[in-house]
Amino acid sequence: MAESMEGVVTEVEQPNTENVEDKTVSEIRSNFALLERAVAQFDSRFTLRALRSISSLRKRLTDRVLCTVIVVTYSAKNPTARLLIQAVGMEAEDLKAVADQHKDAVQALKNSTKEPLPEVDVYIGILLQVYLYDQQDYEEGAEFSTQLVDRIRELNRRTLDSLAAKAYFYFSLFHEELDPKPPSKQSQVITIRGKLLAALRSAVLRKDLDTQASVTTLLLRNYLSTADITQADLLVAQTQFPENAPNNQVARYLYYLGRIRAIQLSYTDAHEHLISATRKAPTSSVAAGFYQSSMKLLIVVELLMGDIPERELFSQPRLERTLEPYFRLVQAVRAGDLPSFLKIVQNSAKAFHRDGTYTLILRLRQNVIKTGIRVLSLSYSRISLRDICLRLGLESEESAEYIVAKAIRDGVIEASIDHEKGFMQTKQAGDIYATREPGEAFHERIRACLTLHDECVKAMRYPMNQHRLELKNAQEARERERELAKEIQEGDLDDDDAAGDFDGL
Structure with a gap:
């Protein structure tokens, strides 16, 4: 009885698997029509639509699905098909079984002389990159990605711009996985960096904005991975990031730029x-x-600026767990508790190292002390330097005096020091609404909203060359009017045409 049930389950599961594979293959081939339409109309929107479908296809990609797509798309003698099948790494027997299963499509390819577009080749290559990355076959993926980006540079087609940006992204990702610690293997990092710089030069000369934006962010990521902050700053200074770049590339570029400026103390x-x-x-x-990464770095930068992040930030569902050590860090900085701050840094050092914020957090020691002094200045109108030294855990009264004097000079607190008697006298705080600070904060919010509105207007897309079609229609209408006026002047209209015209009037 158990054996018969197992047979039934196998028979039920097999058709379902085949149906999923057939459906995936048909969805991939339907994207080929979008790519052909993008080439015919020179409109990148159709290419972007095909790229967006990769996220839904990703979980269903298998070696059998990819081989089926290659077999029903290319002829057996096509060199591109051989390269793709070699990268998939499917056995010859399984490949032959796939070909036998789709005999009709293979026979139709033999009788057809039409070759797939280069856009279709690169799209299948990107699917193969995604598959190899998910399979963690990084060596094969790095080798195939190198061949793919080299071919894209040779083709030099503007309809490949969006596809090339995605291909370079996975090219860099594969080599990062091959070399997780760049400083230990400088030769490989230099090789990747050289290819990315060459791609950036070509993209700028060809006005390939998509590839230019993608490669710029990849280069910044590469420089930051090896702590080459000076070279990253030179790249930002000597290149211009495209204004019409995709939103995800702009977000990544701003994140890396923020990290660079934070390291440079700006x-x-x-x-x-x-x-x-x-x-x-x-x-x-x-x-x-x-x-999450952006918010972690933003929290540290706000603390370094002397501000305290809002508590609501840490209660967001997407951030609650991952920001737990940063929440405890903020509490220690807010209280000005130096021993607690040092203990949190020591206990969460691994998490801070993994996030790349450890060196920035070490700079917060002076901020913790300044915050503690600010709290003491608000709590006491007069307090001795010895009590400040004991409460903040400082080494001596001389160091406490020096730190208080520096806080007064930097404008952290409004107080004075009596050096002879050894105490700090706090000045009476004024009305903050009498200053320009509320107006400046309100102006900053208005400017952010106006900037967001301008960027949304710039991001609006319209059909390519639509104005030409309208001009063509207007020109044809004017020609018809001229012909009609000429016929009226020459008297070529017969009685029926004239009657019809008067009826219309």
């Missing part, structure tokens, strides 16, 4: 870039990792 610029990156980050759960 916290105001870093804060501005990171705020824009978090606003442009996708709201879907698929890109939650980018949003």
Whole structure:
């Protein structure tokens, strides 16, 4: 009885698997029509639509699905088909079984002289990159990606721009997985960097905005991975990021730019870039990792600026768990508790190293001390330097005096020091609404809203060359009017035409 039930289950599961494979193959082939339409109309929207479908196809990609797509798309003598099948790594017997299963399509290819477009070749190559990355076959993926990007550079077709940007992204990703610690293997990093710089030069000369935006962010990521901050800053200074770049590339570029500025101690610029990156980050759960990384760096930068992040930030569902060590860090900074701060840094050092914020967090020690001094200045109108030393856990009264004097000079607190008697006297705080600070904060919010509105207007898309069609129709209408006027003047209209015209009037 058990054996018969197992046979039934196998028979039921087999057709379902075949149906899923056939459906996946048909969806992939339907995207070929979008690519052909994009080439015919020179409209990148159809290419982007085909690329967006990869996220839904990704979970259903198998070696059998990819081989089926290749077999029913290319003839047996096509060199591109051989390269793709070699990258899939399917056995010869399984490949022959796939070909026998689709005999009609293979026979139709033999009788057809039409070859697939280069856009179709690159699209299948991107699917293969995704499959190899999910299978964690990084060596084969890196080798295939190198061949793919080299062929894209040779083709030099503007209809390949969006596809080329995606291909370079996986090219860089494969080599990162091959070499997770770049400083230990500088030769490989230099090789990748050279290819990316060559691709950036070609993209700028060819006005390939999609590839230019993608490669620029990849180069910044490459420089940051090896701590080459000076070279990354030179790249930002000597290149211009495309204004009409896709939103996801703009968000990544702003994130890397914010990280560079934070390392260079330009916290105001870093804060501005990171705020824009978090606003442009996708709201879907698929890109939650980018949003979390941006918020972690933003929290640290706000602390370095002397601000305290809002508590509501840490209660978001996407951030609650991942921001737990940062929440405890903020509490220690807010309280000005130096021993607690040092303990949190020591216990969560691995998480901070993994996030790339450890060196920035170490700079917060002075901020913790300044915050503690600010809390003491608000709590006491007069307090001795010895009590400040004991409460903040400082080494000596001389160091406490030096730190208080520096806080007064930087404008952190409004107080004075009596050096002879050894105490700090706090000045009476004024009305903050009498200053320009509320107006400046309100102006900053208005400017952010206006900037967002301008970017939304720039991001609106319209059909390519639609104005030419309208001009053509207008020109044809004018020609018909001229012909009608000429016939009226020459008296070529007969009685029926004239009657029809008067009836219309």
